[in-house]
Amino acid sequence: MExxxxxWLPGGWKICWFDCHRRFLPVNHxxxxxxxxxxxxxxxxxxxxxxxxxxxxxxxxxxSVEPLMTSDCGGNGHEKKVDGYGQWHKESILWQLPYWVxxxxxxxxxVMHIEKNVLDNIIYTxxxxxxxxxxxxRSRINVSRFCDQPELHVDDQGKAPFPIWRLSAKAKKNLLxxxxxxxxxxDGYVADLASCANIKAGKxxxxxxxxxxxxxxxxxxxxFAELLPRNVAEMQLFWKTADAIERSENASQCINxxxxxxxxxxxxxxxxxxxxVYQEMEEDLGLLVSLGEVFMRTHTRxxxxxVDQKSEQVAEAYKKTVEERFAELEEDGQDTSEISSEHSTxxxxxxxxxxxxxxxxxxxxxxxxxxxxxxxxxxxxxxxxSYTSSSSTVTIVELQDQLRRNISxxxxxxxxCDAEHLKSQARIASLEKLILFMKDKDPDLATFxxxxxxxxxxxxxxxxxxxxxxxxxxxxxxxxxxxxxxxxPTSPLSNTASNH
Numbered sequence: 314m315e316x317x318x319x320x321w322l323p324g325g326w327k328i329c330w331f332d333c334h335r336r337f338l339p340v341n342h343x344x345x346x347x348x349x350x351x352x353x354x355x356x357x358x359x360x361x362x363x364x365x366x367x368x369x370x371x372x373x374x375x376x377s378v379e380p381l382m383t384s385d386c387g388g389n390g391h392e393k394k395v396d397g398y399g400q401w402h403k404e405s406i407l408w409q410l411p412y413w414v415x416x417x418x419x420x421x422x423x424v425m426h427i428e429k430n431v432l433d434n435i436i437y438t439x440x441x442x443x444x445x446x447x448x449x450x451r452s453r454i455n456v457s458r459f460c461d462q463p464e465l466h467v468d469d470q471g472k473a474p475f476p477i478w479r480l481s482a483k484a485k486k487n488l489l490x491x492x493x494x495x496x497x498x499x500d501g502y503v504a505d506l507a508s509c510a511n512i513k514a515g516k517x518x519x520x521x522x523x524x525x526x527x528x529x530x531x532x533x534x535x536x537f538a539e540l541l542p543r544n545v546a547e548m549q550l551f552w553k554t555a556d557a558i559e560r561s562e563n564a565s566q567c568i569n570x571x572x573x574x575x576x577x578x579x580x581x582x583x584x585x586x587x588x589x590v591y592q593e594m595e596e597d598l599g600l601l602v603s604l605g606e607v608f609m610r611t612h613t614r615x616x617x618x619x620v621d622q623k624s625e626q627v628a629e630a631y632k633k634t635v636e637e638r639f640a641e642l643e644e645d646g647q648d649t650s651e652i653s654s655e656h657s658t659x660x661x662x663x664x665x666x667x668x669x670x671x672x673x674x675x676x677x678x679x680x681x682x683x684x685x686x687x688x689x690x691x692x693x694x695x696x697x698x699s700y701t702s703s704s705s706t707v708t709i710v711e712l713q714d715q716l717r718r719n720i721s722x723x724x725x726x727x728x729x730c731d732a733e734h735l736k737s738q739a740r741i742a743s744l745e746k747l748i749l750f751m752k753d754k755d756p757d758l759a760t761f762x763x764x765x766x767x768x769x770x771x772x773x774x775x776x777x778x779x780x781x782x783x784x785x786x787x788x789x790x791x792x793x794x795x796x797x798x799x800x801x802p803t804s805p806l807s808n809t810a811s812n813h
Contacts, residue, residue: 316362324451324458331459331796335360353461373588375408425522432525435533439478440485442516448476475587477542484540485515492517496532503527600712603668605631627675634671638663662713 318333333548335345335357365374381403391636407413407421437445453473457466462479480488493510505526509519519527537546551639590611608631612624619625642663 318359324454329455332357341746349461352459367416367419368589370419371408371414372753374807375404423522425526428529429520429522429525432529432533435529436517438481440480440488440516447477478545480540482515486512488536488540489515489517492532498527601665603665605635605668608672630675631672634675635663635668638667638671 314702316335317330319330321327322329332355334349334357335342335351336344338357340360344351347355348354351357371473405421413419433445434447436442438447440446441448447483450467450473451469453465456462464474466582489510489512493507493512496506498506504524505519506520506524509517509524511518534546591602591607594607608624610630612620612628614620619628
């Protein structure tokens with residue numbers, strides 16, 4: 314009953330779909346304003362509901378319910394009922410078909426059986442068969458409650474007027490005798506209808522689906538024309554003329570009628586549901602995406618044009634509102650303390666929730682154009698297990714703050730490394746000067762270093778301290794001339810070396 318005008322009959326204990334179909338009429342149709350012949354005092358301004366694809370039905374409406382299989386609920390689904398699902402008790406085996414989502418007719422309804430039920434209700438009501446007619450006291454009470462039809466209302470004494478569609482006792486007898494003795498068909502066209510007419514009991518019985526089809530299509534127009542008032546008889550002829558066929562084709566187009574001259578709503582999601590597109594975008598980007606981004610993806614062609622005028626209006630309004638909100642944030646950032654790093658200033662960004670609120674507020678009722686099923690699914694938390702997103706639950710603002718902190722920490726680490734590098738370069742330069750000084754004072758040291766490639770100045774590894782420690786075996790060989798062991802030569806670099 315979602316997105317319908319169906320209601321519960323208090324006097325009939327059933328769901329009523331009366332006056333649920335005027336919304337499919339063209340926008341300017343006169344019957345939309347009729348407040349007398351339908352629900353009393355009520356006109357219709359609603360548009361037709363958005364048509365659901367097989368993907369929408371399977372992944373957003375059915376898979377999230379997880380109903381029982383036939384083998385788990387006793388076959389017919391009534392032995393082990395599941396609370397919370399109304400009259401739906403089990404999973405249809407049709408949902409397992411790989412091509413089920415691509416079918417235009419996604420159910421297994423028997424049209425001939427439905428036609429039989431319709432004819433049975435018509436015959437039972439017209440002939441006023443006890444316990445089978447739809448014209449009951451409860452139905453008359455409901456008529457007086459919901460409809461402005463005083464000729465059908467029950468009076469204060471509990472009596473109901475005789476309806477124009479009911480056959481009198483004489484008319485019922487004439488109908489049964491006519492079918493039993495006068496109606497003839499070619500061989501093989503239909504079963505023996507004469508055997509189905511019981512004059513004594515005043516009813517028809519034993520007709521199969523095909524018999525009901527022939528009776529409804531070929532005999533009922535003559536029955537209504539002969540035995541019922543003209544306005545009732547014309548209802549049967551409504552579907553048999555060429556005009557009726559044309560009206561039927563026009564009515565089928567009303568489902569996708571042009572809403573206010575803005576074009577027929579459509580999208581480019583294909584067989585994918587909006588929730589599937591939403592989750593695929595999350596996985597591709599590694600971030601949460603907004604409803605506006607999903608709308609742009611599903612309602613924009615490859616050349617950048619929109620699929621219809623309404624989508625273009627929604628997109629322009631969304632972009633304009635987002636830009637205005639960004640401008641407000643920039644003004645607030647100038648008036649308050651700015652969030653800055655070592656390199657630049659980063660104004661606050663809009664969060665996903667803020668952008669979604671902007672998109673939802675484009676419609677006063679909070680139902681966004683083109684993405685209603687996605688919003689409902691996200692609000693209810695229904696996501697397909699096979700398409701569960703692996704993206705983080707943090708917002709974009711939190712991610713950006715984390716990136717800024719990481720950049721700041723990296724800058725500090727780079728500065729520390731640069732300082733260490735400068736210190737190392739200074740130590741290397743001091744050691745090179747010391748070696749040159751010592752080579753000038755002692756030629757033997759220069760000869761020794763030239764014969765040892767590992768001791769070349771450019772290959773010397775800088776020590777931790779500036780103290781030069783030489784092996785004991787070479788200490789005497791490199792001792793400067795004129796100095797006794799244990800003494801240190803005086804050098805203009807001695808103070809510098811000691812400081813480092």
